[in-house]
Amino acid sequence: xxxxxxxxxxxxELVFRHREVQRKVESACPAGGRRLTSRYVLFEIARGYxxxxxxxxxxxxxxxxxxxxxxxxxxxxxxxQRHRRETMLAAYEDYLAHLQALGISLTEEQRLSHFxxxxxxxxxxxxxxxxxxxxxINPAGCREDIPAPVQNxxxxxxxxxxxxxxxxxxxxxxxxxxxxxxxxxEAAARALAALDDPDAETKRRLSALQSLLAxxxxxxxxxxxxxxxxxxxxxxxxxxxxxxxxxxxxHFEPLCAVFGRTLRAYV
Amino acid sequence: xxxxxxxxxxxxxxxxxxxxxxxxxxxxxxxYTDADAQLPQIRSRESSYEHFVVETQPGGQQEIHRxxxxxxxxxxxxxxxxxxxxxxxxxxxxxxxxxxxxxxxESVEFEDRAIVLWAEVAALSEYLGGAPEVDELIAALxxxxxxxxxxxxxxxxxxxxxxxxxxxxxxTTRLPTKAVxxxxxALEQAGVDLNYPMAFAKSDA
Numbered sequence: 001x002x003x004x005x006x007x008x009x010x011x012x013e014l015v016f017r018h019r020e021v022q023r024k025v026e027s028a029c030p031a032g033g034r035r036l037t038s039r040y041v042l043f044e045i046a047r048g049y050x051x052x053x054x055x056x057x058x059x060x061x062x063x064x065x066x067x068x069x070x071x072x073x074x075x076x077x078x079x080x081q082r083h084r085r086e087t088m089l090a091a092y093e094d095y096l097a098h099l100q101a102l103g104i105s106l107t108e109e110q111r112l113s114h115f116x117x118x119x120x121x122x123x124x125x126x127x128x129x130x131x132x133x134x135x136x137i138n139p140a141g142c143r144e145d146i147p148a149p150v151q152n153x154x155x156x157x158x159x160x161x162x163x164x165x166x167x168x169x170x171x172x173x174x175x176x177x178x179x180x181x182x183x184x185x186e187a188a189a190r191a192l193a194a195l196d197d198p199d200a201e202t203k204r205r206l207s208a209l210q211s212l213l214a215x216x217x218x219x220x221x222x223x224x225x226x227x228x229x230x231x232x233x234x235x236x237x238x239x240x241x242x243x244x245x246x247x248x249x250x251h252f253e254p255l256c257a258v259f260g261r262t263l264r265a266y267v
Numbered sequence: 268x269x270x271x272x273x274x275x276x277x278x279x280x281x282x283x284x285x286x287x288x289x290x291x292x293x294x295x296x297x298x299y300t301d302a303d304a305q306l307p308q309i310r311s312r313e314s315s316y317e318h319f320v321v322e323t324q325p326g327g328q329q330e331i332h333r334x335x336x337x338x339x340x341x342x343x344x345x346x347x348x349x350x351x352x353x354x355x356x357x358x359x360x361x362x363x364x365x366x367x368x369x370x371x372x373e374s375v376e377f378e379d380r381a382i383v384l385w386a387e388v389a390a391l392s393e394y395l396g397g398a399p400e401v402d403e404l405i406a407a408l409x410x411x412x413x414x415x416x417x418x419x420x421x422x423x424x425x426x427x428x429x430x431x432x433x434x435x436x437x438x439t440t441r442l443p444t445k446a447v448x449x450x451x452x453a454l455e456q457a458g459v460d461l462n463y464p465m466a467f468a469k470s471d472a
Contacts, residue, residue: 016465017462017465018464095464098466101413104409106392114395117395
């Protein structure tokens, strides 16, 4: 019975989404095997998905009405990165739909308190589940010191991540990992370059991968290059006998083919 | 690091304890005195309340007795804080949940009690805004309400509600985050999907 290796999209859905979506992830996992994930996946979720939710929560603490929050989430075209805006918007719209379905009459002040209350416990509960949903491995030597989000005296969540150190070879194990598996990542770069009509994310990944491979071992690199290569690193980290569980078939299928990993994608 | 945070937490806890304590104390008196000193020009004249009792004699004759007169600030000292009112409400809900738990979970009487209990859970919204941890609990209870309001309530869910109300009742001061998390765990173990509100949006993972 093979283990299931949960990459970021699958782990997020297992931990933060409602039960029907969780069941989809669970049914994609091979029966009887363990659930695995990696430290790199946790770091990726913390600096991406979770950070977006923390920003939204903290904004909700700063505004005076839910209407202000509505304007904030819907007028972010120029303010946020696209994925951050979409994560915030999705969470906010989920909440509004829930509030409507609840059918409980609330004043504007109560609606904002309700949102703050729900979101605050959702974040804390999500983090607790995130770190316990799967056994964490760390072949790439990603940072182990990812703190839990904590609320400060003003009720704002803080999660100081060591992202400033990304790109320094001694700050993590990526430099050594790329050197040890250089041939595999060169093959991945060739496979991505050969794809017909690659999307923007694949182009960014290819460029970052080429840049990382072109530099001398032990030299500094741009931290963003590591992040852009996320799917490739995660795919390679998965144990060879485990099935990678992902919603992201588009990006994982070519990588699994190169690295000889099994993909169990779900919709 | 831990020792530092304990040292920091101790005076804060003491201040919270004094503020939450019923009746007057030197800390509250200090705040009242400060407020009196800073706000005399802008504050409107303080209300004063006269209390009377009406005594009805056997023959129908009524007599009115004056009990006393109290300033608004004096009465405010004895008014319950929202968190206390929430706690008292939870204490009553605990009794209701325990009465339901004594019934057969398959019976009509049980479901009848559960329906009443859910209506009370929905009505907890009146305590929103009282304290962040109370808001968290109410939002989680409303997520449970949304899942069960239109279907039969399993008995373990009522038991979990009782566990939540019991937890609230245990804390006479501010509910710690740990207690809120414990309450959430109780709901989840009973089968409540705490992520239920995250049901509609497309995945952006």
